Amino acid sequence: MSALFPLTVEGAKASRRGRVLVGPVDLTLDAKGITVVMGPNGSGKTTLLKLLHGTARLSAGRIAWACPPEDARPQLAFVFQRPVMLRRTVVQNIAYPLRLRGVSRASARAQALDWAARVGLDAMKGRPAWSLSGGEQQKLALARAFIADPRVVFLDEPTAALDGAATREIEAILAAARDEGRRLILATHDMGQARRLADDVVFLHQGRVAERAAAPNFFEAPATDAARAFLKGDIVE
Numbered sequence: 001m002s003a004l005f006p007l008t009v010e011g012a013k014a015s016r017r018g019r020v021l022v023g024p025v026d027l028t029l030d031a032k033g034i035t036v037v038m039g040p041n042g043s044g045k046t047t048l049l050k051l052l053h054g055t056a057r058l059s060a061g062r063i064a065w066a067c068p069p070e071d072a073r074p075q076l077a078f079v080f081q082r083p084v085m086l087r088r089t090v091v092q093n094i095a096y097p098l099r100l101r102g103v104s105r106a107s108a109r110a111q112a113l114d115w116a117a118r119v120g121l122d123a124m125k126g127r128p129a130w131s132l133s134g135g136e137q138q139k140l141a142l143a144r145a146f147i148a149d150p151r152v153v154f155l156d157e158p159t160a161a162l163d164g165a166a167t168r169e170i171e172a173i174l175a176a177a178r179d180e181g182r183r184l185i186l187a188t189h190d191m192g193q194a195r196r197l198a199d200d201v202v203f204l205h206q207g208r209v210a211e212r213a214a215a216p217n218f219f220e221a222p223a224t225d226a227a228r229a230f231l232k233g234d235i236v237e
């Protein structure tokens with residue numbers, strides 16, 4: 001497997017119909033840990049994640065892994081805020097990425113059952129995925145992202161529809177993934193979650209990186225007025 005990191009972002013910009021949504025952004029991401037992307041609604045978190053993942057069109061600048069993009073792509077996974085469910089059962093949905101990669105039906109199913117249990121969907125494994133609640137669909141999406149053993153996982157508000165107990169379970173899975181060497185890049189509104197999980201923070205404001213810091217520095221001594229206000233819970237536009 002080729003080395004993915006560092007990920008280098010230089011002058012990256014996403015514009016749509018003449019309006020800049022994100023950028024220009026300069027950023028370097030190293031191989032380890034959980035980067036939490038924070039910022040007010042509309043500050044560009046989702047767009048930045050999609051740019052890094054390669055699913056949003058870059059209007060200017062450059063985003064480069066240490067290896068060719070075709071080597072990087074199979075090692076990346078994305079957990080969307082509103083996951084798309086296939087018209088199949090929970091287990092078949094979770095197994096799907098393995099089936100795409102040519103894993104046998106029996107082996108894919110066994111691994112999917114294991115992941116269903118890990119995310120707390122054991123009791124629902126045979127149900128049609130569309131019949132799950134929003135929170136349950138988020139758990140399914142997480143299992144479906146992790147099952148293919150990705151090196152890097154982008155997560156957009158992965159626990160937004162979950163209650164406290166489920167959030168705790170999912171955060172434990174994310175922390176374990178980090179501890180086994182996976183690289184996570186996570187957008188969240190949940191300040192508690194950011195404090196619990198972040199190794200470093202990218203704070204976006206109006207489409208630009210207003211601050212990038214190790215988590216303790218960001219939370220204890222934010223350098224910008226916007227970040228200070230955001231952390232205090234003030235309204236930041």
Ligand SMILES: Nc1ncnc2c1ncn2[C@@H]1O[C@H](COP(=O)(O)OP(=O)(O)OP(=O)(O)O)[C@@H](O)[C@H]1O
Binds near residue numbers: 021039040046047048
């Ligand atoms: N495809 C698109 N076309 C036009 N505008 C878009 C598109 N996608 C996003 N935007 C706009 O870009 C800005 C950034 O959106 P983005 O979803 O990245 O922000 P966010 O920080 O993730 O917001 P939230 O916290 O509300 O999820 C917003 O003003 C949004 O309306």
